[in-house]
Amino acid sequence: MNQANPKAVVLVSGGLDSATVLAMAQAQGFDCFALSLNYNQRSTSELDAARLVAATAVQHQVLDIDLSKFGGSALTDTTIAVPEDEPGGIPITYVPARNTVFLSLALAWAEVLGALDVFIGVNAVDYSGYPDCRPEFINAYTEMANLATKAGVEGQKLTVHTPLIDLTKAEIIKQGSALGVDYSQTVSCYQADDQGRACGKCDSCRIRRQGFLDAGVADPTRYV
């Protein structure tokens, strides 16, 4: 590890997207500090995947935060079923303010580390209707973050990197494969079993499977 490298905090969920983002940040020369959130998501195999994916980071922290106390999403509220076919609009799998919460925790850690760079794998193409995956949200977040922190007050500039924001799932997979990402480690399914096997039916599974097909890359996903 070269001490002269700039530090970055990278949000790593254990999914395909954030695994790609971590590889991209490392390829750009950042010393990466991976942050995963245990927010009582239905699929805990996502966190097992995050631990595998983040093994190449300088440090990996898993922070517990029980968003299921608030309820309101099929991903944290076990009384709401994960639908196999989403109607239009904002889907029920949307976790309220999730990216806002995650970026805020990344910002807190970045501030302690003296890092001015935060990476998040949001995507506006396949974003499934989540409001907090749009570029205008990220821009507003960055502006706010630069007013919130010591670094911002002292005239330094924090950047929220969203290298996937304009990529299709197939493009993400192609770029990640070129960087050597091992997608067999990753779990995207909203309801993966405890061995990390995907349902193959939910929104996230369908988008992922199609992505491998479109990219012409063999799909290493283990399905139930």
Next chain:
Amino acid sequence: MNQANPKAVVLVSGGLDSATVLAMAQAQGFDCFALSLNYNQRSTSELDAARLVAATAVQHQVLDIDLSKFGGSALTDTTIAVPEDEPGGIPITYVPARNTVFLSLALAWAEVLGALDVFIGVNAVDYSGYPDCRPEFINAYTEMANLATKAGVEGQKLTVHTPLIDLTKAEIIKQGSALGVDYSQTVSCYQADDQGRACGKCDSCRIRRQGFLDAGVADPTRYV
């Protein structure tokens, strides 16, 4: 409880300021949902105070989030001493990105509740140099929040209320006293003992004590 009242999420720390904010929100006719964060702050008597203060709310949630994992502040890192006299600039008692994190969690709960109002007791007068207590931060936060959420996307407008932002500590105490706030329940000290008794020496204690003096209100604080 009148079901027609609008709902608000109120951040309640157990301190003097947020107790006043809760009373103000209730006086404005909101059904208040109080949110406290257990972020491994040094003084756990703050949370005991929050439970007393929030007893008048419709619901009170205490969310655990271990910010001490990140370190970097005298309020969460036990290896950093709380200073008795702060030098200029941003103090060591600043918790990195705290208000950003707290507001984000309030936003998440507000979204689930269908609340469009969040209250926070930030104060720009006695703000002790914290960047995330400034009006420009709150404005940028509100703008971001309205892009982050379902409500915002659907054209509703979230408001972050900061009724204390331009008040001196004495004015806060006068207004809270008029609303019947019982300040003996509150704990402001950065290092209160486990009976909630204040040190009388830290920055927060000195500002509070002076506030009661300036307001001409008897100080009910229990000191060690």
